[in-house]
Amino acid sequence: MSNPAAVLVAGSANLDFVVRAAHIPAPGETVLGREFSTQPGGKGANQAVASARAGGAPTQMLLALGDDAHAAPLLASLQQAGVALHLQRAEGTATGCAFICVSDDGQNAITVAPGANAALQPDHLPPLAGIGQLLLQLETPLPTVTAYALAARAAGLSVTLNAAPALSLPAELRSALDLLIVNEGELAAITGVAGDLDTALSLLSVPNVVVTLGARGLRARCDGVRLDQPAFEVPVVDTTGAGDTFCGALVAERLHGSGWPNALRFASAAAALACTRPGAQASIPTRDEVLKFLAT
Numbered sequence: 134m135s136n137p138a139a140v141l142v143a144g145s146a147n148l149d150f151v152v153r154a155a156h157i158p159a160p161g162e163t164v165l166g167r168e169f170s171t172q173p174g175g176k177g178a179n180q181a182v183a184s185a186r187a188g189g190a191p192t193q194m195l196l197a198l199g200d201d202a203h204a205a206p207l208l209a210s211l212q213q214a215g216v217a218l219h220l221q222r223a224e225g226t227a228t229g230c231a232f233i234c235v236s237d238d239g240q241n242a243i244t245v246a247p248g249a250n251a252a253l254q255p256d257h258l259p260p261l262a263g264i265g266q267l268l269l270q271l272e273t274p275l276p277t278v279t280a281y282a283l284a285a286r287a288a289g290l291s292v293t294l295n296a297a298p299a300l301s302l303p304a305e306l307r308s309a310l311d312l313l314i315v316n317e318g319e320l321a322a323i324t325g326v327a328g329d330l331d332t333a334l335s336l337l338s339v340p341n342v343v344v345t346l347g348a349r350g351l352r353a354r355c356d357g358v359r360l361d362q363p364a365f366e367v368p369v370v371d372t373t374g375a376g377d378t379f380c381g382a383l384v385a386e387r388l389h390g391s392g393w394p395n396a397l398r399f400a401s402a403a404a405a406l407a408c409t410r411p412g413a414q415a416s417i418p419t420r421d422e423v424l425k426f427l428a429t
């Protein structure tokens with residue numbers, strides 16, 4: 134595809150408060166952790182950075198931030214990645230925050246305080262001229278996500294939803310999607326079927342569905358064809374943002390002109406590299422890093 138259209142990501146931006154610990158606390162347990170850091174995060178912003186670094190298409194993001202000091206590092210990270218911003222300021226509201234415990238085996242537990250992300254409204258969608266792909270998640274209000282998907286679909290854009298965190302989806306939102314990206318828990322929340330991937334996939338009428346399976350890779354049904362992509366084996370430091378890296382890289386690589394198998398392989402490699410480094414946006418690789426990894 135020559136002269137690729139832009140990716141527009143509409144979604145959340147959070148400041149991540151991250152503590153590393155030997156293990157993630159069980160309910161009622163207190164764990165003495167170690168290093169603490171604040172990091173730019175939020176599923177929407179992570180996916181925008183992943184799309185921009187994947188280099189397949191110019192990337193824009195619609196987001197809402199509060200008027201507190203937590204907003205500045207989020208803006209800086211997006212701008213450094215080359216993401217063009219459509220910014221809504223939610224006056225008197227806190228910027229979104231996420232509280233993350235990362236265990237020594239790289240797994241995480243995340244609690245999000247949405248703050249300003251909840252202020253994103255249907256009429257905040259910017260003009261869609263020049264946009265080829267709209268990429269959405271579920272950390273902003275469901276009626277807003279649904280309105281954006283329907284507007285983009287009516288304007289002829291391709292609409293992708295990463296249905297995270299897990300929610301059941303209204304039929305009108307599902308009907309507006311070209312691509313749905315979910316993990317197994319999210320797939321079960323949408324279909325009501327757990328533990329049987331093929332049955333769950335058969336219940337979805339969305340034309341393209343990708344189910345990410347962590348260390349087991351992914352299964353997809355794209356244009357009627359079943360595709361399996363094994364995971365790349367890497368030393369895991371922190372899985373935070375790996376799913377977001379996958380989503381942003383996949384959408385950008387599709388706009389870049391890759392067919393489904395190559396785009397899924399590219400996005401899987403980007404996500405694997407993100408697992409080898411700490412942080413969400415800080416861990417997302419560039420296109421050159423992904424191509425070098427794939428070549429070796």
Ligand code: RIB
Pocket residue numbers: 145147148149173174175176179230231243245272373374375376377413
């Ligand atoms: O997917 C990882 C992200 O989830 C974190 O960056 C956190 O902010 C939450 O949105």
